[in-house]
Amino acid sequence: xxxDTKVRTLSMAQAISEAVAQEMERDQRxxxxxxxxxxxxxxxxxxxxxxxxxxxxxxxDTPISETGFMGAAIGAAAEGLRPISELMFVDFFGxxxxxxxxxxxxxxxxxxxxxxxxxxxxxxxxxxxxxxAQHSQCxxxxxxxxxxxxxxxxxxxxxxxxxxxxxxxxxxxxxxxxHKGIMGLSWMSYFEGSTNAVPLEPxxxxxxxxxxxxxxxxxxxxxxxxxxxxxxLAADTLAAEGIDVEIIDLRTLxxxxxxxxxxxxxxxxxxxxxxxxxxxxxxxxxxxxxxxEHLDSVKLKxxxxxxxxxxxxxxxxxxxxxxxxxxxDGIAAAVRELMQLNLN
Amino acid sequence: MDPTSEQLLWMYEKxxxxxxxEETMAKVYLEGKLPPKIQKGLxxxxxxxxxxxxxxxxxxxxxxxxxxxxxxxxxxxxxxxxRPHHFAIAKNVDLNAMTAExxxxxxxxxxxxxxxxxxxxxxxxxxxxxxxxxxxxxxxGAALAAKKLGKDWVAIGxxxxxxxxxxxxxxxxxxxxxxxxxxIFVCEDxxxxxxxxxxxxxSIESNADRAAGxxxxxxxxxxxxxVAVFRAAGDAVARARRGxxxxxxxxxxxxxxxxxxxxxxxxxxxxxAQELRTHDPIPALGALLRAxxxxxxxGDARLRQAVSARVEAAYAFGRNSPYPEPSEALLHVFAD
Numbered sequence: 001x002x003x004d005t006k007v008r009t010l011s012m013a014q015a016i017s018e019a020v021a022q023e024m025e026r027d028q029r030x031x032x033x034x035x036x037x038x039x040x041x042x043x044x045x046x047x048x049x050x051x052x053x054x055x056x057x058x059x060x061d062t063p064i065s066e067t068g069f070m071g072a073a074i075g076a077a078a079e080g081l082r083p084i085s086e087l088m089f090v091d092f093f094g095x096x097x098x099x100x101x102x103x104x105x106x107x108x109x110x111x112x113x114x115x116x117x118x119x120x121x122x123x124x125x126x127x128x129x130x131x132x133a134q135h136s137q138c139x140x141x142x143x144x145x146x147x148x149x150x151x152x153x154x155x156x157x158x159x160x161x162x163x164x165x166x167x168x169x170x171x172x173x174x175x176x177x178x179h180k181g182i183m184g185l186s187w188m189s190y191f192e193g194s195t196n197a198v199p200l201e202p203x204x205x206x207x208x209x210x211x212x213x214x215x216x217x218x219x220x221x222x223x224x225x226x227x228x229x230x231x232x233l234a235a236d237t238l239a240a241e242g243i244d245v246e247i248i249d250l251r252t253l254x255x256x257x258x259x260x261x262x263x264x265x266x267x268x269x270x271x272x273x274x275x276x277x278x279x280x281x282x283x284x285x286x287x288x289x290x291x292x293e294h295l296d297s298v299k300l301k302x303x304x305x306x307x308x309x310x311x312x313x314x315x316x317x318x319x320x321x322x323x324x325x326x327x328x329d330g331i332a333a334a335v336r337e338l339m340q341l342n343l344n
Numbered sequence: 345m346d347p348t349s350e351q352l353l354w355m356y357e358k359x360x361x362x363x364x365x366e367e368t369m370a371k372v373y374l375e376g377k378l379p380p381k382i383q384k385g386l387x388x389x390x391x392x393x394x395x396x397x398x399x400x401x402x403x404x405x406x407x408x409x410x411x412x413x414x415x416x417x418x419x420x421x422x423x424x425x426x427r428p429h430h431f432a433i434a435k436n437v438d439l440n441a442m443t444a445e446x447x448x449x450x451x452x453x454x455x456x457x458x459x460x461x462x463x464x465x466x467x468x469x470x471x472x473x474x475x476x477x478x479x480x481x482x483x484x485g486a487a488l489a490a491k492k493l494g495k496d497w498v499a500i501g502x503x504x505x506x507x508x509x510x511x512x513x514x515x516x517x518x519x520x521x522x523x524x525x526x527x528i529f530v531c532e533d534x535x536x537x538x539x540x541x542x543x544x545x546x547s548i549e550s551n552a553d554r555a556a557g558x559x560x561x562x563x564x565x566x567x568x569x570x571v572a573v574f575r576a577a578g579d580a581v582a583r584a585r586r587g588x589x590x591x592x593x594x595x596x597x598x599x600x601x602x603x604x605x606x607x608x609x610x611x612x613x614x615x616x617a618q619e620l621r622t623h624d625p626i627p628a629l630g631a632l633l634r635a636x637x638x639x640x641x642x643g644d645a646r647l648r649q650a651v652s653a654r655v656e657a658a659y660a661f662g663r664n665s666p667y668p669e670p671s672e673a674l675l676h677v678f679a680d
Contacts, residue, residue, distance in 0.1 A: 031492070057492070063522065068481045068515030075485020075499070078471065079421065081492060083485075098512075102475050103482070109676050111464035112455030115471070116679035147677050171679040 006200040011184025013045035015157035015198050016122075016176075019164035020047065020084060022202045024054055027082065030168055033060040033069055034086025034122075043088050044124045044183050066096035070121070074104050077117040082168065087123040090139045090177060104173045105148030116171045120164075125153075126179040126226055126276055127325055129188050133313035136321075138225070138275075141282035143175045144253040150174040150207060151253040155182065155228035156194045159251055162205030169204065179226040179276075191229035208255030212264070216246035219270035219335055222261055222287050224250040227274045227326065234331035243339055253283065258290050262298055265291050269301035270338050274331050279308035302341040307334050345578035347571060349638050351414050355570045356633055358413075359406040359626045361651045362430045365439075366403040366601075368655055369429070369446070373399045373605050388606050394663060395446050397459055402430040404568070404600035407625045408532050409434035411565075411573025411595075412500055415581040421486035421499040423479040424472035426461045431472070431502050437465040439654060443662035450668040451661070457676065476537075477510030479503050480529055484516050487527035487584075498526045498584040505594070506537030508551040517558040517592065526584035528577065529592045534599035539611035555592035565595040568625050571632070598623070 010018065024030045031054075032047055038061040041048035051059040062069040066087060073085040087093060093100065104117055127136030144151045150172055154160040160178065167174040182194035213228060214235055221231045228249045235245040248264050250257065265271045271291055273284040284306035291298055307326040315321050347355065376382075376393030383389060390397065402409070405427070413434035416422070424431040432442055438453070445452030446460045453463050461474035469486070473479055483501030490497035507513055508531055520527045531551050535542055548554065555562025561583070563576045573595055580591035598620040602609050609617075633639035639647075 063515075063518060065515035065519055067512045068484065068519040071478065071481020071512065071516065072485035072488055072519060075421070075423070075482035075487070076489040076492070077485070078466075078469075078482075079486050079489030079493070081489050095511075098475055098478060099481060103473060103478060107462075107464065107471070108679050110454050110458035110462040111466075111471075111676075112453070112457050113676035113679060114454065115464050115466055150678070 007197045008200065009195060010157045010198040011195045012154065012157045012160045012178060013048065013183040013185065015161040016046045016164050016178060017042070017048050017050060018198070019161045019202070020168070021050055021053060023165060023168040024050070024058060026202070029080065029082045030084065031058040031060065031081065032084045032086065033062050033073065035062055035064055035088050037061060037086050042086065044178065044180055045185060046086065046122055046178065066092060067099055070096045070099040070104070073119045074099060074107070074117055077119045078115060082118045084120045084122060084168065087121055089135050090123040090125045091134050091137050093139065100149070101146045105146050108172070109148055117173050118171045119173045120167045121173070121175045123175065123177055124180045125177045126181055127314045127321060128181045128226070130316055130318055130321055132316040136314035138277040140177050140253055141277045144283070148173065149254060152176045152207065152251070153225045153253060154178065154251060155225055155249050157184070157196050157198050159205055159211070161198050162203050163207070163251065165202050166204040166207060177225070182226045182229060191226060193229045193232055194226070205251070207252045208257050210251055210257035210260035211249045212260070213247040213249045214245065216244040216268065218244045218268055219272060219338060220246045220248060220264040220268045221272050221274055221331070221335070222248045222250065223274040224253070224283070225276065227276050230326070230328045231274050231331055233328045234335065237332050238335055243335060245335060261287060261290060262294050265300070266298045269299055271300070271304045272331070272334055272338055273304070273306045273308070274326055275306070275308040276325055277308060279306060279311050282308065284308045300343055302338050302343060305334055305338050307331060345575060345582070347414065347574050349636070351574070352629070352633055353638060355410040355414055355574065356626070356629045356639070357647055357651065358410045358434050359570065359629065360648060361655065362406045362409065362433050363403055363626060364651055364655045365429060365433060366401040368659060369395070369399065370401060370601065370605060372659065390606065396448070399460060399605040400427040400603065401601045401605065402427050404598040404620060405532055405534060406430055407568050407570040407573050408502070408530065408595045408597050411570045412528070412530055412577040414574055415577055416498070416500070418468050419495065419497045421469040421483065421497065422502065423483045423486070423500070424470070424502045425476065425479055425504060425507065426472070426474045427504070428461065428463055428472035432463055432465070432470055435470045436468050437463065437470045438467070439658040440661040441465070443658040444665045447662040447665065448667060449662060449665035450672070451665040455672065455676070456668050477503060477507040477512035480507070480513050480516035481519070483527050483529070484520050484525055487520065487525035488523065490526055496585045498528060498581055500528050500530055502530050502532065504537065505531055505533040505542050505551060506545060507531070508554065509545060517555070517560065517590070520590035521558045521560045524587065524589040526587065527590045528580045528584060529590065530577070531592070531594040533594055533596050536599065536603065536611070538603045550594055552592060552594040560590050560592060562592045563594070565593060568595070568597045568623065570625055570629050
């Protein structure tokens, strides 16, 4: 056991790049490729400092050819390497999804378990900074929908480091989705709760274990990514009003910790899902369905409510965008409303 | 580079094996799919019989597979396309397990989960994909791995002329040339992308010319001839092993059968397939072997007998193997 327990306060971006660096030191098979991951250090700083440490052979800037390098990641992983392949914005998956969902996600299955593809895809998600419809989406529901991809969506630096370390060590494809508005970038306002204490030494956080971010009696908010930080702020406001909210941070969508959701809702009897992805056919519906399928053991006091982007593309103009993406006040209002509702 | 006697004989035997394999499959595939055994009113039932689903056969295209694979070692990676059997056989994929896969059996390469377009044999580094154009980027990845690991391995991406109009092809060529990857892109021009003729889909006569746009050699093999493919591939593989980067090869080859079995082939001029068979590359190579005293009638008969025994054994293995338990459908989504 190491005795090094040094803990610093890191941004999520710093925590991610630290995890990548430590795994690259530990395992020569790990390398990074993507657009602007080298000299620039990643558009969202997920690879800052890595080029100086590891050189261009292991931190590889690619052409703007997502199909080309996602496919190359698959081919390299089949040969035993462990690529980290950066898709700068998740919104760009449209130009390379064939390699991801038809190959990376399915080849292990179609080979009857005879092949493995230890690829980590890193990608920026989310809005809130007026980048409009093609650079603001979350889309984790689409990746989680396709069998064969593990989907990681951290809400803070501590979790991001442990989950990234676990992702790199996993023998399966992992899509690691970091919300731009919690990376702690110097050029975008962010939720400060996402920058927190991170141990220097490497550690892993197992997939499929949600975290109870805040314990409460009255109502459960199931959420993920940046929305966790919004929910925490809403819960602080609500606490002053005497409403005691429990917050569940899912942390990974695949695998999904259904038990933690059910345990919490069984305790509080009230569920609000707060999600930054589109409303219909997505994460919020999935969580609601899990609870609905267990109404024999989970007794609800009020109907389930979902807050998500109301099935519109993310608009540009600030008032429009802030309206479409659920905000702290909207979460608090939804909780107050739910507390007024009672099932017979 | 000319093939040795041993390589000539290997190519001939493999071509005979591929042809027999494909012609056997053409027959086996029809089992249970025709009236009166199927739903009334149907002419054909794709989901019926011991080998259900689509079936893309490569009879006629053998020279491409053997001419390239004659240069490969087990450590060299091959990524094939949706018409993959000739590549698989030429890369020494386990014939029994490959056949069992097409029968959907638990003894198959993918325990029945892949089928004929999705064959994975990591022991000889073979894989393929049902998505047109997908092989080229993945071959780049295998080549990148060889380079990173300091090996002299090469990777082959096989695809049809239709795939050369996919973005994946162009992205892969740029990447391969940019990073000087030991990869050879081999385009099989069998004239048709399903039904659409190359002249109606492709803005340029030879895809080999497209190599110039990516700063790599482009080679056109104008005849469906194993020795001609062997020469072109030999130069390309040697160049790749020397660390000098990728090559694009296009081979004008012939598809004797439909795009898939059951294809009515209404787009094809009457008699075209018969005419193509008059230039069959297998007897042509047989004649060359005889002219060089490498083969006689008795030797040919022995060779064909041995091939038949292997092919028959593979089909028997596939047919007689058990199906997986239905609940196995839930396994292998993730690696253990």
